Amino acid sequence: MENNKKTSDFLHIGNKLLMWYDKNARDLPFRNTKDPYKIWICEIVFQQTRIAQGLNHYNNFIKRFSDVKTLAESPEDEVLLYWKGLGYYSRAINIHKAAQQIINDYDGVFPPEYEEILKLKGVGKYTAAAVSSICFNGKMPAVDGNFYRVLSRIFADDFDVSNSRAFNYFSELAHLIMPENVGDFNQAMMDLGSEICKPRNPLCGECPLNRDCLAFSLNKTSEFPVKTKKVKATDLGLQYYFVHRNGEFLIQQRKDDFIWKKLFEFPLQISEELMPFIKSVKTINHKLTHKNLSIEIFNVEVDSEEIWKNFTATNDYMITDVKNSQEKSFPKPLENYIQNYQTAYRFF
Ligand code: SF4
Structure with missing residues (x-):
């Protein structure tokens, strides 16, 4: 399906989502801060780890490495030790290197611009968009699996999420519904995707977007997102x-x-x-x-x-x-x- 939609037709969807988020945002420790260091660590920790599973690890990590300087100056072995239990240890190695990058290349100050955050070791477009929007009023959607799922269902869009152009395609779709407050919008999409618009059996009855959701009105939520290519282990x-x-x-x-x-x-x-x-x-x-x-x-x-x-x-x-x-x-x-x-x- 080609994306030939107009923003003005869909902005109300993003606004509804923000109203829902105002009342239903999950009470998570990193929601009470705009400190880019903490938001960055949390985004990396929870990329491949469920919130309930990673929360203690995140708290312990932040307690021990309370700022960029402490992290950059700590031995790598200790950083790995505090990552214990989270798996995907390359994330910890990259976090440590990126902290040193911030000290050496940015005088210890977390860079505010999306493009600069993207230069940090281990930081991809999703994390750069999340940190810049939540902490610095950046305007990039933090497109991840939640975005793919929610957007493909709202628009009943059969664009294949395993296609190499999926990120750009769903970024464009996100812009259609994205309100001014991108930081809250990104977090609202995360919450909606994990609490309501779940991969299986989405809770459409409780969803703030059910009147706007084409897949729901067609009774086809299980058909979206479309994914053809499976990576074989x-x-x-x-x-x-x-x-x-x-x-x-x-x-x-x-x-x-x-x-x-x-x-x-x-x-x-x-x-x-x-x-x-x-x-x-x-x-x-x-x-x-x-x-x-x-x-x-x-x-x-x-x-x-x-x-x-x-x-x-x-x-x-x-x-x-x-x-x-x-x-x-x-x-x-x-x-x-x-x-x-x-x-x-x-x-x-
Ligand atoms: S109505 Fe259902 S499928 Fe549509 S966005 Fe909401 S939870 Fe997802």
Whole structure:
């Protein structure tokens, strides 16, 4: 469907949405601030994490890294540690780098312009639009999946959301209904999309836009948004060796750009002399967004002090124990494995 609509015909929709938002905005901690640093962190945290799930993490993160300078000057490992539990750790690495960018390139002052915010590491169009509109009266719609869903339903628009032009297309549609107060409009769309116009079974009876929604009037809400291309998850096998002795075990930090960058992990290979110490193997299936992981963890309990000393002296692995490992970030399956180890061996 071609977008040949006129703004004047649809502006009342955005205004209705703002009236609804005035009364129904969710009471969230970051709603009481216009501090761009906090809004930016919150936008990144909640990009791939549900509000209920990420709220404590967000509060702890802001408590520890209360401003850009504190974040920029903190060690990356600590930033990763505070990100623990949120997953997608590249977000934390980028946040840390972007904080340093703000200190170095903008004298520590968060840039107000959309185009400048977009230059920060890890910041995409959605986040730049959200921060600039909420904090600096910017005029860009923060187009994300909520926008795709709500707009495609309101206009019963079958433009494919997996099309590479979808972002631009739905940005144009958003401009049709967008009122002057873009900051509140963006937040209202987030709230409407997550509370009312849900992906499945939208609560149309409670929706402030139901009189304007074409999909609703046609009884076709389940047909929108249209999405044809599905990204197929690929399979990946990983083999780890959990090499331990008397409550201590070996770890290394990942350098890979591939998955779990900068997180800690167990050795991926061991020498022949350790093979006889393999006691058992555990297979764990774990899903990432585009990967189905099959992880085998070999339990290597080294009961020879001489071989342990020899192996640890001739390799670059770090030696840790359960307590110290809690100060580091591991991929979820390995973290669970360590917890089971703690329980099984009753170290603490
Ligand atoms: S009426 Fe229903 S489908 Fe239309 S915008 Fe509201 S919740 Fe979404």
